[in-house]
Structure formats: structure tokens, C-alpha cells
Amino acid sequence: MTHAELRPEARCLRLTWPDGSQNDFPFLWLRDNCASNRHPFTEERIFDLLSVPEDIAPVSTTVEADALRVDWPDGGPVSRFALDWLHANRPGKRAEDPGAVPREAWRGNLTAEALPRADATALMTDDAALAAWMRATRATGLSIVQGLPDDPQAGQDVARRISFLRETNFGVTFEVISKPDPNNSAYTADALPLHSDLPNQELPPGIQFLHCLANNAEGGDSVFADGLALAEDLAEADPDAFAVLSTVAVPFRFHDRDCDLRHRQKVLTLDSDGRFSEICWSNHLAAPLDMAPDTIRAYYRAWRALAALMRAPRYLLNLRLEAGEMAVFDNRRILHGRSAFDPSTGQRHLIGCYVDRAEFDSRLRVLARAGH
């Protein structure tokens, strides 16, 4: 059974679990997490941490069945913590995240045929199908939704099953067609080299949805590459280049008649554990480099190393989007591009929108509550 020991000299309570493992809970942490500190409706913390001394210590603690009882001095509350809750929230261990999905890097082992695919009707009506598809999309970074009706709303209807949409300067949704006076390369018939959208934003958009309404012009095939795989392989093949791209922030910019959106980003952003979190890659939106000349030279060398890597066919997943299909991918992980098309031979018409990572993962957590 669980055993509790007060350790006043370390200002913590030590719990010894039935399996013999031990965890220390700082006294102030216990006081801060007393259930009486939470608002009865909102569950938000309404406790004033300065209302107790920093060196507060329990009067006594008792293990009672499945709970720990803590008595506080000076008219303080009696706190009761479920032992399961204490174990799940023990300091030094990140809380379980039902929205977390392990990522699977791909390089050549993923083909258009093997991509996660889901049926639009199922996604619109079945929460289990929605959750399974969302997890697969998060794992691979890329999936295809099939069977969309010939309706410009159909793609965003699927996206809105997840969350509200992330608006940008291109609108809540955007049409990828060849336009007469384009403000963006996507709105031409030109080839688009691999890129991520909007690195000129402080928070580049998260999950991107590209619903294909028509694709019967010559050309216009899609290509994708996994930034996670590229980052991992660059770190091994050229650690110096990886170090430069994950530490030097460079200016990105988009401007047209109505806006001038600028932000500095590193090409590779790592999380606090040093693992790949994000790639920002857009030659279109790269502003003139403004670092010191030596840093510019080092950056060009590193940039070219990664650019050369991503031309190796093993990283490229080619596919042709058909009308009624939608590509869904994490814009901050998966690079996308297309071949040029000839607008005189037919139509190529996509409608796009975004849902940010935060709302996507939130939806996964809520679906997980219902067992999905």
C-alpha cells in the first residue's frame, strides 16, 4: 500500500507507491492543488498563492483508502487527493496527453496508395471514424479524404468537424486557381517548389486542407515531403547545417496592396527536448537576409544542404489529386508543392483552409473522453 512520509527539511511529502517507487510532492504544490482552490463551475484555479507562506507545511497527512488527506495549519482546508490523481500528476512526469500522437517519419516507405485515407461521409457522421482519421493524420502528417461532393463548402465542412478555421490574410478559405493578377505564386499556373505556407506569420497555420474541385489540366501533380524525416537525416548527415538552421532566425515577408506581414523564423524549430517541432521553408517568402556576412554565408551553406537533401526522390511523395479528394497535412511538418499546369488544357481548382494545431489536438482530447 501507498506510504506517505513528511520530509520537512526538503519541504516535501514523499509517497512510496505499492511498487516501491517514490515521488516527492513539494508542500506548496500540494497546497496549490487543493480541490478547494478551484472554482466550482469553471474548475479554474481561484487560489491566491500569496495568501500562504512559501514554507507552508502540513500539520499531518494520512493515507485513507484511495486518497491522501492533508491537514493544513492556521485554519487552512483539509485537502484530499485521489492517489491515482497524485500518481498521474507526480512532479517530474508530464501529464498524459490524450491528444498526443506519436509521429512516424516517412521517407520512401510511404506511397500515395499507402497514405491514410478516409471517407468524407464517415467523417461527417461518425466520431470514431473522425478520431481514427485525425490520429492517422497526426502520425503521418498527411492524409487524403475521399468522396467529397462537388461543392465548394464540402472541404471546409470536414475541417469544421474538427474546429473553427484559422483565418489569414488570404481569407477564412482560399481558392488555389490561376488568377489574372496574382498576389501569390499559388495563384499562378507555375510550378511550386516544396514549401510550407506562411512562415512570415508568428504562428504559421497548422493543419492545411486542400479540397480538389477539379484537376483536369495537363500538369498540376502534387508533391509532399516529410520535414521530420528531412530534419532527422540532416542532423545525422550534416550536423553543422542542422545547428545553423535550428538556431539562426531569418526574415520572412509577404506583402501586397493590403498587407505587409513579417516575421523572423528559424528554418527548424526544436521543442524543449531538442526534438523537431516545425519547419519553415519558403523561398518565395524569404526576405533579404539581414544577418552579419559570416552568418549569411553559414546560413546559405546550411540552406543549400537541406535544399539538396529534399530533392532526393526517396523523400518525395507524388500524387495527383482528383476531384472529390482533399489532401490534409500538417503545414508545419509536411512540405508541399506542385508541378506546373497548363490552364489552356483544362481546369485546376482547389479550395483551402487551415485549422491550427491547438484546436486539432483539443478536438482529439475531447473525442478521447468518449473513448475515441
Next chain:
Amino acid sequence: MTHAELRPEARCLRLTWPDGSQNDFPFLWLRDNCASNRHPFTEERIFDLLSVPEDIAPVSTTVEADALRVDWPDGGPVSRFALDWLHANRPGKRAEDPGAVPREAWRGNLTAEALPRADATALMTDDAALAAWMRATRATGLSIVQGLPDDPQAGQDVARRISFLRETNFGVTFEVISKPDPNNSAYTADALPLHSDLPNQELPPGIQFLHCLANNAEGGDSVFADGLALAEDLAEADPDAFAVLSTVAVPFRFHDRDCDLRHRQKVLTLDSDGRFSEICWSNHLAAPLDMAPDTIRAYYRAWRALAALMRAPRYLLNLRLEAGEMAVFDNRRILHGRSAFDPSTGQRHLIGCYVDRAEFDSRLRVLARAGH
């Protein structure tokens, strides 16, 4: 006059300006920034940097009147750079940003009467008034818009003069009123201690707009504090606490029936130059700390130091919003709160919305093009 010298050993061109100062331009930077690399309509870069060797060097360069001419080998283009452009974009110097506004920290020297104020009608009709108010808001972090009509749309109409709105889980706009089944402390009649909104988001909302439709209940006064001033003073008074709060990321979380939004944030985020960029401060949304026990103790000590600092009256700006007024503030710099109110004595009704920093600053740059 400007003098150009090729320095092949350093792979750069050295320009000596008329005032005698010198700047080095890496050869590859010059090739990369050739005007022929830009799309004629979108102005986006369409150059393939791998199409030239890393050690490319000009055949010759010539200073011609107000421009630098660079001839490239192997059938490359002739590049012409305006000398003014080269000076403005010289490596090692950040490009001028017409959206940048110097921040003015305040601590006691700013009163409700001295706050920047603007008339709603002027903002809706006059770009010069709009730009002046936006710059004042960015400098102080806080301003008041007056003379709004008694219309729930009026506040967001002003915000939309700047940009589209940032949607969150609380909607495109949100009503701050006392609700029967609140999912958030803002929707009670309780006092709200100083906080920033939504630190549980990867990108907490930028500029916040709180339009007051009614405020005739007892209580419900507003209070603001400048996170920039607090961060500066904490760095001086308690460098250890500042170091902890600017390096240790802690979990924030908001959850209700429909969402479960989580993110780790540092309380103080610094920019790449080590200057204050952002404060995330919300006891409501703080999730149980999950760091190692020693880090938790250090964090609590640091958190309490900053919490104690922000209770000093010199940091607090108290004001009472009246119907027809709107508080506008940078949610990532300025903390806001309110005293409790008694809903049985009258009504307190605010409507809020957000515009992110990126779109706000973009609008300033576009207004600056017209001389505002």
C-alpha cells in the same frame, strides 16, 4: 561617391559609402537578391538557389550613378541594385520596419486621464487618426476608444478597421457578463486578479478590445499593469526569479465541454536580443506544475516574487470603463483584471475581441505607405 571592391578571398563585395563607412555583401547574397529572381506580379522570389554554385563570383561590378551593376558568369543575368536599397538592406543591419513602435514602460507615471484616447468616429473615417491611435496603443500597450454607439457591433467595427479578428474557443467575439453556468471566471461576477488571456494557447491573442456596453453595477472597476515594466523591475530586483520565469515553461490549460486546450509557456518570453517580448500570467489557467520538485520550488519562489511585485500600487492603473468606451491593450504585454461586482445592483456588459500582433503591425506598415 560609393566605391565597390571585389574581395574574392572573402567571397564578398565591399562597398565604401560616401561617408567612409563600409559594408560587405556576400556574392551569393547579391545573386540571390537579383531583381530577375522575383516574380513580375507577386514579387515573390522564384530563384532556385541550387542553380548556381555556392562559390559564385561576379565577373565584374560597376558603380553607375545611383546603382550597382553586377555581371554574372555563365550566361547569368546582369543585376542592378539601387545603392539606396543596398544601404537599407546591408547585411548586419535589420531592415527598417515602419510597423515598429518604441515601447514606453509605465509604472505610476501613467494615469487613466493621461492614457491615449481616441474618438471612435475619427477612427472609422480617418486613416491618419487610426494610425496615430494605433501607434500610441503600441507604445503604451493600452488606450481607450471613446464615443462608441450603443451597439454591440461598434467595438468590433473599430477592430476590423485594423484587420480580421482572431477567433478563439470563446468565439470571434465574446460577451463578458455574469452567466448562470460559466465555463470561465470572466463570465462570473467575481473579482479577476491581474492576468493575460489564453496563455494555454500556443499563440496567446495579441491586441484585445473590450467594448463596454453597460457598467452600472456596484463594483466592476478595471485594473491594468504593464508587464514590460514589471519584467524590467523584476530583472533588476530579483535576477534569479527573472531567470527562472524567462526559462522554465509551465503547463497552462483551459477545458470545458467542447475543448481541452493546452500549451506550455514561459511566464516571461524574451526576444532574440534578450528583451521582454511577452508575459503569460494566469493563475486561473495554470495546470498542476509537472517539473521536477526542485524546479517546482524554484518556480514557486520566482512566481511569488513577481506576484508580490505586481501588487505594489505604483504598477496599477485603475479606471472605470463607462458605456461607450472601449479598452484596447496588448494582451501579451498588459495584464488586466477587475474588482468584483454585484449583479443585483445593475448591469456590467462588455463585448471583447482580438486582433493578433501580426495583423496589427501589418496594418501600421500599410498605413505608413500613405504617409500615416
